[in-house]
Amino acid sequence: MSSLTDAGALAMSVFLVFLAGCLFLSMLNSPDLRDAAEDFFAQRGSSTGTGGTGGSGTTGVAGALRQGLALTGDFVSAAGLLFLCGIVATGGHDGILIVAATALSPLLLKVLLAERLPAAREFGPGRSLGDILARRLPPGPARRTAGVATLVVSVPLLVAQLVPVGGITAAVMGLPGEHGAMAGIALTGILILACAAIGGARGSTLFQTLKAVGFLLLVPLLALLVLARFGWDHGAVVSRAAHGSGIGEAAYLASGRLFGTDLTGRLDTLSLALTVLLGAAFLPHLLTRLSTSRTAETARRSSSLAVIAVLLLCVTAGVVGHGVQALAGAQRSGGAGPHGGDDLLLLAAGLDGSDPARPGSSGTLLTFIACAAFLAALASASVLLLSGSAAVVLDMGRHRHAHPGKRNPGAPGARPRPLRARIALGAVGAVCIALAVFGREAGAQFWLTLSWTEAATVVLPALGCALLCRRFTLRGLRWCVYGGTLVALTLLALSPAVSGSPESVFPDAHWAVFPLHAPGLVSVPVSFLLAWTGTRLTPSPSPSASPSASASASRTPSSSSASPSATSREQGAQRPSASGDLLTGTTRGRD
Amino acid sequence: MRSAYRTGSSSEALTAARRVQLTRGLGLVLGVFAAYAVVSCFLPGLLTTEVFQGVRVLELGVLTQVSAIVIGVYRHDRHARRHVEPLAQRVVTRQPAAAEPAEEQARPADPAAFNAFDSARAFRGADESRGTQGAHRASAHGPRRTARTAATARAAT
Structure with missing residues (x-):
C-alpha cells in the first residue's frame, strides 16, 4: 500500500486510468459490425455518400468547425x-525555418487542392486515396497504385508516432533500459x-478532435509558462x-546549425524545409479527410480553421x-535523441522538477504531457492505421475495380465487411x-523525413497532376x-x-x-518529370478505333478494367469528366 | 463582381476566377517560403541584424509570415465567396455572365450537394443547352452515362 502513495505510482495510475478511458471512448464509438467497411473507414454523415445518414450538422459553421x-489533429x-x-x-534559426515551412504547408494544401477534393454526389466520398484518383483515371490500376503510395507514406509515419511515445510511456511506467523502450513501444x-x-x-x-483541442490548450500553455519563467x-x-x-x-543564432554552413549544408537545410512544406501538406489521411467533406465550402472553411490553428x-x-x-x-538536450526528439519531456522536467530518465520520479506535468502525447499518438496512429487498412482493403482488394460511389451494394458479399478491414488494420499495425x-x-526524425519525402515525391x-x-x-x-x-528510397539510402x-x-x-539528408529538393522535381514523361509517352488512341468501342470500353468499371486494350487503359484521362476541366484553362467556354 | 469576370461566357469567367485564385494562393505560399528560405540559407547575417530595442530581423520576418498567412486565408476565402461561387452557380443555372442581380438569386435544387469545383456538375447545363435528349440525366449521373447515351443513340440510328 505504501507504494501507492509514491508519486511515481500515482503518475502510473493516472496514466493507466487515461488508457482505460481511451479504450472506453473507442468502444462507445465503435461502428456496427453489420455495416459495410465504408462506414468503418469514413464517419457516417460526414460525406456526400449516398449511404450516409444525411449528414445532419455536418455542413455550416458547426460542421466546418468539427x-x-x-x-488540425491530422496535420x-x-x-x-x-x-x-x-x-x-x-x-536555432534553421529550426525556425522548418517551423515556418510547417506553418505554410496547410495553406498550400488549402489553395491547391482543398476545394477540389470533395466529390460530386455520384462519385461518393473519397474513403481512400484511390477513390480520389479513380474519379479521373481507370479505377482498378489507379487504386492499386494509390494503395502503394498510401502505404509507403503511412507506414513510416506510423512508426514515427510509435517510437517517441513508446519512450514516453516507458519513462512514465518506469521501464528502464533497452528492453523497457521495446516494451513501451510494443505496449503502446x-x-x-x-x-x-x-x-x-x-x-x-x-x-x-480531442487531440487538436488538447494541443491548442497545452502548447500555448507551455509557451506562456516559458515566457513567465523569463519575465x-x-x-x-x-x-x-x-x-x-x-x-x-552568435553561434547559436547563426544559420547552418543543422547541417553546416557550407553550400551543401545550406542546400540540405533548404531541402529539408522544402520536404516538410510539400510532404506535410499531402499526407494521404489529410486528403481523405478533406475528400469526405460534403461541399467545397465546408472543405474551404475547415481548411481555413486548420491553417490558423496550425499557425498558432x-x-x-x-x-x-x-x-x-x-x-x-x-547537455540534457543532447540525450533527447537526434535533434532533440524527446525535448518536450525535458521541458516538463525542467518546469516541474522531475527527472524523466529516472524511473519513479515522474512529476504531475510530466504525467500530463505523457497522457497528451499518448492521446496524440493514439489519434494520429488511428487515422494512419485506417488509411493503411483502406489502402489494403479498398484500393488493393478485390473491389478495386469498382467506380467511386458504385460498389454494387446489392451484390452478395460485394461490400467489404469491417472484419476484413480490421484484419487488414491489424496486419498493417503489426x-x-x-x-x-x-x-x-x-529515431523518429528519420521516419518522419522518410514519410514526408515519400509524400512530397509520390x-x-x-x-496534383490527376486533379x-x-x-x-x-x-x-x-x-x-x-x-x-x-x-526517393534510393536517394535516402545513399544519404x-x-x-x-x-x-x-x-x-x-x-x-x-x-549529400542531402532529406532528398526532396531532387526527388520531387524528378517525380514531376516522370509524371510528365509517362503522360507524354502514353500512346494516343488509334484513329481506327470506333467511338462506340471506346464508349463501351468505358461503360462499366468492370469492363473497362477487366478487358480493355492497353491503349484505353493508359488513356485514363480521356474520360468525359475531364473534358470540362476548368483548372487548366484550356477548355473553351460552352455558352 | 470584378469587371474582368463579366466578359465572355460564364465558363470562361469561372475559369479565369479560379485560375486567379490558384495562382495568387500558390504565389503567396511559394513566395513567402522562397523569400524566407533564401534569406535564411544564403543571407544568414541579415536575420540576426537588430532593428530596434533588441528586436531582430528574424522576429520581424516571423511576424510578417504570420500576417501573410492570415491575409492569404482571408483573401482566398473572400475571392471564393465573391467570385468563384457565384460564377459556378451561374454556370449551373446557365445564366449569362452579365446577368441581372435578381437572376443571381436562382439556386440549384440541392445547394448542399453543390460543389463549385466539380466540373462535371458545373457543366451539367451544357448538355441541356445542346438539346440532347437524356443528356441531363446522363450528365447528372456521371460521364459514363454520357458515353452510354451517345452509344445508344448511335445504335438506334
Whole structure:
C-alpha cells in the first residue's frame, strides 16, 4: 500500500486510468459490425455518400468547425510536434525555418487542392486515396497504385508516432533500459491498434478532435509558462537558450546549425524545409479527410480553421523549443535523441522538477504531457492505421475495380465487411510495431523525413497532376508513383541520414554518396518529370478505333478494367469528366 | 463582381476566377517560403541584424509570415465567396455572365450537394443547352452515362 502513495505510482495510475478511458471512448464509438467497411473507414454523415445518414450538422459553421479541428489533429502529429520543438531547440534559426515551412504547408494544401477534393454526389466520398484518383483515371490500376503510395507514406509515419511515445510511456511506467523502450513501444502500439480497430473512423475522428483541442490548450500553455519563467521577455528566452547551448549567442543564432554552413549544408537545410512544406501538406489521411467533406465550402472553411490553428501551434512551438534549450541546456538536450526528439519531456522536467530518465520520479506535468502525447499518438496512429487498412482493403482488394460511389451494394458479399478491414488494420499495425521496435534506433526524425519525402515525391505529383492536369494518364501516375518511390528510397539510402554520420541509422558504415539528408529538393522535381514523361509517352488512341468501342470500353468499371486494350487503359484521362476541366484553362467556354 | 469576370461566357469567367485564385494562393505560399528560405540559407547575417530595442530581423520576418498567412486565408476565402461561387452557380443555372442581380438569386435544387469545383456538375447545363435528349440525366449521373447515351443513340440510328 505504501507504494501507492509514491508519486511515481500515482503518475502510473493516472496514466493507466487515461488508457482505460481511451479504450472506453473507442468502444462507445465503435461502428456496427453489420455495416459495410465504408462506414468503418469514413464517419457516417460526414460525406456526400449516398449511404450516409444525411449528414445532419455536418455542413455550416458547426460542421466546418468539427472538420477543421479534426483536420488540425491530422496535420499536427505527436512526433511532428516533438520534432518541431526539438529542432528549434537544437537548430536555432534553421529550426525556425522548418517551423515556418510547417506553418505554410496547410495553406498550400488549402489553395491547391482543398476545394477540389470533395466529390460530386455520384462519385461518393473519397474513403481512400484511390477513390480520389479513380474519379479521373481507370479505377482498378489507379487504386492499386494509390494503395502503394498510401502505404509507403503511412507506414513510416506510423512508426514515427510509435517510437517517441513508446519512450514516453516507458519513462512514465518506469521501464528502464533497452528492453523497457521495446516494451513501451510494443505496449503502446498494441493499445493504439486496439483502439483503432474498435473505434474505426468515428473513434479516430473523436480522438483527433480531442487531440487538436488538447494541443491548442497545452502548447500555448507551455509557451506562456516559458515566457513567465523569463519575465515575459522572448529575447531573454532566446539569450538564455543560446547560453544553454554552450556555444555562445552568435553561434547559436547563426544559420547552418543543422547541417553546416557550407553550400551543401545550406542546400540540405533548404531541402529539408522544402520536404516538410510539400510532404506535410499531402499526407494521404489529410486528403481523405478533406475528400469526405460534403461541399467545397465546408472543405474551404475547415481548411481555413486548420491553417490558423496550425499557425498558432507553430508559433508557440517555436517559443517552447527555445524554452527547452533555455531550461534543459545542451547537455540534457543532447540525450533527447537526434535533434532533440524527446525535448518536450525535458521541458516538463525542467518546469516541474522531475527527472524523466529516472524511473519513479515522474512529476504531475510530466504525467500530463505523457497522457497528451499518448492521446496524440493514439489519434494520429488511428487515422494512419485506417488509411493503411483502406489502402489494403479498398484500393488493393478485390473491389478495386469498382467506380467511386458504385460498389454494387446489392451484390452478395460485394461490400467489404469491417472484419476484413480490421484484419487488414491489424496486419498493417503489426508490421509497424515490428518496424518501430527494431528500428527505434533510427529515431523518429528519420521516419518522419522518410514519410514526408515519400509524400512530397509520390502523393503531390500524383494527386496534383490527376486533379489539375487534364491530360494526365495512368502511365504518368504509375511512373511518378513507382519511379518516385524508387528514386526517393534510393536517394535516402545513399544519404548521410542512413550512413556516415554519428546520428545516422548505421553510424559505423559509410556508403553515403548523396549529400542531402532529406532528398526532396531532387526527388520531387524528378517525380514531376516522370509524371510528365509517362503522360507524354502514353500512346494516343488509334484513329481506327470506333467511338462506340471506346464508349463501351468505358461503360462499366468492370469492363473497362477487366478487358480493355492497353491503349484505353493508359488513356485514363480521356474520360468525359475531364473534358470540362476548368483548372487548366484550356477548355473553351460552352455558352 | 470584378469587371474582368463579366466578359465572355460564364465558363470562361469561372475559369479565369479560379485560375486567379490558384495562382495568387500558390504565389503567396511559394513566395513567402522562397523569400524566407533564401534569406535564411544564403543571407544568414541579415536575420540576426537588430532593428530596434533588441528586436531582430528574424522576429520581424516571423511576424510578417504570420500576417501573410492570415491575409492569404482571408483573401482566398473572400475571392471564393465573391467570385468563384457565384460564377459556378451561374454556370449551373446557365445564366449569362452579365446577368441581372435578381437572376443571381436562382439556386440549384440541392445547394448542399453543390460543389463549385466539380466540373462535371458545373457543366451539367451544357448538355441541356445542346438539346440532347437524356443528356441531363446522363450528365447528372456521371460521364459514363454520357458515353452510354451517345452509344445508344448511335445504335438506334
